[in-house]
Amino acid sequence: MVTFVSRRLASGVVMLVAISFLTYTLLFFSGTNIARNILGDLATEEQIALKEAELGLDQPLFARFFGWAGSAITGDLGRSWFGSETVAQALTNRLPVTLTLMIVSIVLVAIVATLLGMAAAVKRGWIDRTVQVAAVIGDAIPGFVLAIILVSIFAIQLGWFPAISSIGPGVGADAWIASMTLPVIAIVINYVTSSAQQIRSAVLKQLERDYVRTLRSRGIGEREILFKHVLRSAAPAGLTVLSLQFVGLLGGVVILEQIFALPGMGALAVNATTIGDIPIVMGVVLYTVVIVIIVNLVVDIVNGWLNPKVRVS
Numbered sequence: 559m560v561t562f563v564s565r566r567l568a569s570g571v572v573m574l575v576a577i578s579f580l581t582y583t584l585l586f587f588s589g590t591n592i593a594r595n596i597l598g599d600l601a602t603e604e605q606i607a608l609k610e611a612e613l614g615l616d617q618p619l620f621a622r623f624f625g626w627a628g629s630a631i632t633g634d635l636g637r638s639w640f641g642s643e644t645v646a647q648a649l650t651n652r653l654p655v656t657l658t659l660m661i662v663s664i665v666l667v668a669i670v671a672t673l674l675g676m677a678a679a680v681k682r683g684w685i686d687r688t689v690q691v692a693a694v695i696g697d698a699i700p701g702f703v704l705a706i707i708l709v710s711i712f713a714i715q716l717g718w719f720p721a722i723s724s725i726g727p728g729v730g731a732d733a734w735i736a737s738m739t740l741p742v743i744a745i746v747i748n749y750v751t752s753s754a755q756q757i758r759s760a761v762l763k764q765l766e767r768d769y770v771r772t773l774r775s776r777g778i779g780e781r782e783i784l785f786k787h788v789l790r791s792a793a794p795a796g797l798t799v800l801s802l803q804f805v806g807l808l809g810g811v812v813i814l815e816q817i818f819a820l821p822g823m824g825a826l827a828v829n830a831t832t833i834g835d836i837p838i839v840m841g842v843v844l845y846t847v848v849i850v851i852i853v854n855l856v857v858d859i860v861n862g863w864l865n866p867k868v869r870v871s
Contacts, residue, residue, distance in 0.1 A: 559862065566858050570851035574844070575627075581843045582623045585836050592834040596639060613639060626840065635844070636837035638830075645841035648826060653845065655725060656811055656822035659738060663745035664804050671750045672789075672796065675757025679765065680784065689754050696751035702813045705744040709817065712740060722819040741814050748810075749803050756799045760792035767791075794861045801857040805850050 593609040594601060601609075610616045614625065629636060635645035643651075678686040713721035723737040764770065765788060773783050812824035819825075823842055830838035 559859075562862055563855070563859065566855050570855065574847050574851065577847050578627065578630075578840070578844060579623060582626065582836075582840065583619060585834075585839060586619050586622065592639065592836070595834055626837075630840075630844065635841045638835055638838050640833055640835050645837050648838060649823065649841050649845055652821055652823045652826050655820055656815070656824060657849075658734070659741055659745075659811055659814070659820065659822065660804065660807050662738065663742045663749070664800060664807065666742065666746050667749045667753055667803065668796075668800055670746065671753035671757055671800075674750070674754035675796070676761055676784065676789070678754065678758040679761035686758070689751065689758060692751040693755040696748060699748070701744055701748040701810050702817060704747055705741065705814055705817045708740045708744055723821065725821060737818070737820065741818050741820065744814065745807065745810070749807075753796070753799050753803065757792065757796045760795035761788060764788040764791045790864055793864050797857050797861055801853055804853050808846055808850070 593606045593613065593615060597605055597609055607616075614622055617625075626636070633646075635649075637644045638648060641648075674685075674689055678689040709721050712718045719740050720736055724733045725737050726733075770783060770788065773787060774780075811822065812828060814820070815822045815824035816828065823845065826838065827842040829835075830842065
């Protein structure tokens with residue numbers, strides 16, 4: 559298991575370096591006149607040249623990237639070019655909002671999808687047909703459309719939830735729950751049906767295996783077979799789907815945070831990219847890749863624990 563985890567960590571580090579360099583290269587060639595954006599239209603050419611030298615914009619690509627990477631390794635991600643706060647402060651203030659939204663949503667998706675998928679595979683009939691039809695509908699409707707519908711009905715017409723987030727410094731749990739409810743519901747509706755469909759297929763395959771017939775011939779109860787043996791064997795397929803959805807959700811929350819005015823990393827990334835705040839953009843990219851690496855590592859470890867063949871694949 560140690561070798562297995564070491565290989566996954568090494569591949570994660572390679573991915574982190576590659577994505578960081580690619581992002582930095584794209585920002586380098588973006589052509590944005592950052593110094594003029596900071597100083598304004600009235601700045602002279604001399605002032606712009608001085609500002610570019612101060613920010614290191616006059617240096618070649620590799621010198622700038624390795625300078626940033628060297629500081630990042632020590633934990634210093636720099637300071638926003640358009641504000642007074644450091645990158646670490648900006649990300650730390652917004653990361654809890656994004657992580658809360660994603661973790662709560664994916665946990666609910668996992669629980670509901672597992673129950674629906676198992677019920678569809680075991681009971682079949684109308685439950686199975688409903689899950690399959692809902693999976694098609696869920697895939698066809700984009701998450702932001704669901705979000706707009708939920709806001710129109712439950713925030714604007716009924717007034718049950720705030721249309722705009724009330725999350726801020728020092729707010730209580732009530733504000734968090736009220737602001738997170740509609741975004742979480744939008745994500746769960748959008749993701750749960752396709753996950754349930756995948757879990758249903760995995761459970762069906764396991765129910766047709768010889769070991770299930772052997773367990774039944776020994777008089778073992780259906781509930782024990784289902785939850786102790788079938789679910790464990792079908793879990794890797796479900797975990798893989800959920801991990802892919804979690805990674806895809808990192809992009810989806812950017813739109814949801816804009817719709818619900820949530821002060822998360824998605825909104826921060828959009829604003830920073832628009833004005834060319836490279837330290838903030840690189841910080842968001844770095845944190846996002848690290849989250850993806852951690853999620854994939856946890857899924858790989860759980861899959862390796864459930865299925866030892868994965869460790870040598």
